[in-house]
Amino acid sequence: MELPPQNLPFLFAAFAVAWIVFFAYAGYMSWKRQTAQRELRELSDEWQTQRNTPPENDGP
Amino acid sequence: MASPGRRAAGGNSLLRAARSASLWFLLLTAALLLADGYLIFMVAPTDAVLGDVQRIFYIHVPISIISFLGFFVCAVAGIAYLIRRSERWDRLAHASAEVGVIFVTLALVTGVIWARPVWGVWWTWEPRLTTTLILWLIYVAYLMIRHYAPTPQQGRSWSAVVGIIGFIDVPIVYYSVQWWRSIHPVQVIGPEAADDALEPIISRILIFSLIAILMLACYLVMERMMLRAAEDNITELRRQQQDASPDY
Numbered sequence: 333m334e335l336p337p338q339n340l341p342f343l344f345a346a347f348a349v350a351w352i353v354f355f356a357y358a359g360y361m362s363w364k365r366q367t368a369q370r371e372l373r374e375l376s377d378e379w380q381t382q383r384n385t386p387p388e389n390d391g392p
Numbered sequence: 393m394a395s396p397g398r399r400a401a402g403g404n405s406l407l408r409a410a411r412s413a414s415l416w417f418l419l420l421t422a423a424l425l426l427a428d429g430y431l432i433f434m435v436a437p438t439d440a441v442l443g444d445v446q447r448i449f450y451i452h453v454p455i456s457i458i459s460f461l462g463f464f465v466c467a468v469a470g471i472a473y474l475i476r477r478s479e480r481w482d483r484l485a486h487a488s489a490e491v492g493v494i495f496v497t498l499a500l501v502t503g504v505i506w507a508r509p510v511w512g513v514w515w516t517w518e519p520r521l522t523t524t525l526i527l528w529l530i531y532v533a534y535l536m537i538r539h540y541a542p543t544p545q546q547g548r549s550w551s552a553v554v555g556i557i558g559f560i561d562v563p564i565v566y567y568s569v570q571w572w573r574s575i576h577p578v579q580v581i582g583p584e585a586a587d588d589a590l591e592p593i594i595s596r597i598l599i600f601s602l603i604a605i606l607m608l609a610c611y612l613v614m615e616r617m618m619l620r621a622a623e624d625n626i627t628e629l630r631r632q633q634q635d636a637s638p639d640y
Contacts, residue, residue, distance in 0.1 A: 339445035339509040346448040346505040350455070350498050354608065357494055361615040368622035375629045382637065 414614050421611050424604040431597045448506040454602040456499040456524075457581060458609045460562050462492030463531060465613075467559035470552035479624065482548045485555055486538065487616035491609055493531045500524060511575060519568040520576035527565055530558035 432450045439446035469485035472478070503521065508514050515521065534554045541547030569576050570584060579585045580598070590598065 337443045337445070337509065339443060342445050342505050342509050343447055346502045347451065349501050349505070350451055353494065353498055354612075358612060358615065361612070361619055365615065365619045365622060368619060368626060372622055372626050372629070375626060375633070379629065379633055382633070 410614070410618050414611065414618070417607070417611050417614070421604070421607040424600075424607055428601050428604040431600055436594065436597050437591075442510055445506060445509050448502055450598060450601045451605070452499060452502040452506060453580060453598060454605040455495050455502065457602060458606055459492050459495035459499055459527075460566070461606075462488045462495060462609065462613075463527070463555070463559050463562055466492060466531075466534075466555045470555040473548065473552050474556075482552070483617045483620045483624075484613075485552060486620060487613045489531050489534050489551075489555055490616055491612045493528065493535060494612070495609065496524065496528050496531065500528060516575070518574040518576055519572040520565065520574065523561060523565040523568045527558070527561045530554065530561060534558060 428450075432447055436447060436450065438444055465488040466485045469481045469488060473481035473485055500521075503524075504514050507516070534551050537551045537554055538547040541550055566579065566582065567584070568574075569578050578589075580589045581602075
């Protein structure tokens, strides 16, 4: 009886492409989100500082 | 009205809670995907005719089905956005479309890799492949419209319309193998699949694979929505700062 063809490189390629794309996309999302959250914190702190600083008194 | 700082702080605590939930979801998904890998490579029987390459089927089919689901969610969220004009619906539509595009891209790529040893060609203009490529183009256009529209508001509305109309292609893709009989295998899941289309063990592993990859898709959509929420908060905070202090 003839054995079925294995074609393992194709099997490896299909799974490798799928997992690399999933990991790359998830990693990119995570990195972008952390960057956005850091920026959000900085902007928020900046806003608080701006509000707490008394306006300059030009005098009479 | 809450100050931008307070809004951002509230947004931050919500984002922290969502981040913690998403971490647990990710761990559960990773465990399921590991188990799925074990089932695909160690438990699933080797195809008597096609050999080991047929194992691609266990990711190709779930990825394709989940891309359809992503576009369905995008269309429903697009309708809800056009009715309610709520940012939340737009975020869901955007995230579902983006994840749907990733999935349909992978469905095309894994299909092409499977086709080369089985059909002898990388690509052929047969109905299933052609309609899937059209689906990919429609939702790439959806993402481009969002990016290049003159204003964000127009981008949201126009892309919602494209997302709704574009969904018409999904049933065409699904039924293409019956309407235009071709070399692509017939459906193994869904309303047109025969009851005995698959052996029970293959069917069970395919369903497990579908659940594991669906969890991954949900995680990616949640991550994308949280990123959009953070980006929207930044834009809003900047806008309010500029309004409060024109020299800022």
